[in-house]
Amino acid sequence: MAMAHRSLPSRGPNEVIKKNGETIVQTTSGSAGPESGIIRIASQNKGQATLTVGNTEIPCRIVRRSGAVRLTLQILPDNSLRLTAPPGISKQVIESFVESKAAFIQEKIAARAPARGIEYRDGGAILLFGREVTVNAGGTGEITLRGDLLCVPEGRQVKAAVAAYLREITRSEVERHLPHYAAAFGVKVPPIEIRSYKTSWGKCRTDGRIFFNERCAMLPADLIEYVVAHEVCHIHHPHHQRSFHDALRAVMPDADERKRRMRHYHPLWVTGEGSGTATKKA
Numbered sequence: 001m002a003m004a005h006r007s008l009p010s011r012g013p014n015e016v017i018k019k020n021g022e023t024i025v026q027t028t029s030g031s032a033g034p035e036s037g038i039i040r041i042a043s044q045n046k047g048q049a050t051l052t053v054g055n056t057e058i059p060c061r062i063v064r065r066s067g068a069v070r071l072t073l074q075i076l077p078d079n080s081l082r083l084t085a086p087p088g089i090s091k092q093v094i095e096s097f098v099e100s101k102a103a104f105i106q107e108k109i110a111a112r113a114p115a116r117g118i119e120y121r122d123g124g125a126i127l128l129f130g131r132e133v134t135v136n137a138g139g140t141g142e143i144t145l146r147g148d149l150l151c152v153p154e155g156r157q158v159k160a161a162v163a164a165y166l167r168e169i170t171r172s173e174v175e176r177h178l179p180h181y182a183a184a185f186g187v188k189v190p191p192i193e194i195r196s197y198k199t200s201w202g203k204c205r206t207d208g209r210i211f212f213n214e215r216c217a218m219l220p221a222d223l224i225e226y227v228v229a230h231e232v233c234h235i236h237h238p239h240h241q242r243s244f245h246d247a248l249r250a251v252m253p254d255a256d257e258r259k260r261r262m263r264h265y266h267p268l269w270v271t272g273e274g275s276g277t278a279t280k281k282a
């Protein structure tokens with residue numbers, strides 16, 4: 001495997017990418033020695049492992065993906081780890097890679113509070129337009145927002161009711177912006193669908209349909225607008241190359257700034273600007 005890795009584009013062992021509130025480390029080498037500290041990774045069943053650094057136990061999920069060409073370690077907003085590995089890489093190489101990054105991981109995790117997960121249940125937290133609200137299942141009548149409480153009528157399935165509420169907000173925000181951005185990019189108003197995704201806010205299909213994550217309603221209003229512009233821009237530019245960003249900037253001059261702010265949000269976690277989690281630097 002080392003040979004295969006050397007043929008890849010050169011990346012430093014500690015290259016850090018930040019995306020969707022996740023800190024990502026990629027490497028071309030799985031054989032580096034431990035950096036420091038008392039560390040041990042114990043693999044368990046079904047790709048679950050625990051990295052122990054000093055007294056701290058850090059859950060790590062190991063995912064083997066046929067399309068993966070290198071080992072990628074993500075520090076998720078809840079301070080757990082996800083390691084994506086190509087199928088042929090041995091357990092020993094994976095473990096030695098994670099152990100070699102232990103000091104770096106510990107430093108990143110120590111610098112921030114873990115994000116809590118979004119939960120569609122009574123007492124659970126979600127975001128609405130970037131603001132944290134608590135789901136409360138004791139309401140009457142329609143599902144309504146009262147201050148910081150999202151009141152779901154008694155007797156309704158909380159999960160379904162919250163999902164429907166988020167879908168409705170997302171649909172209305174998306175439909176509000178869609179005609180403007182379709183005109184700006186010189187395309188017909190595309191057909192849309194609202195779906196539930198764990199990691200993406202939207203997807204533009206090659207047939208011109210755009211799928212938006214129902215959780216777009218969790219973003220601040222101007223970032224929902226950013227997602228709309230971003231996906232419509234993909235109709236002519238189905239990639240993230242320079243021409244895509246140039247075209248997006250031409251219709252939304254502060255697109256780069258909004259893209260930067262998007263990094264604070266993640267569909268699965270209660271994070272946000274000023275929350276002190278996610279991408280805050282140590």
Ligand SMILES: [Zn+2]
Pocket residue numbers: 230234239240
């Ligand atoms: Zn995109």
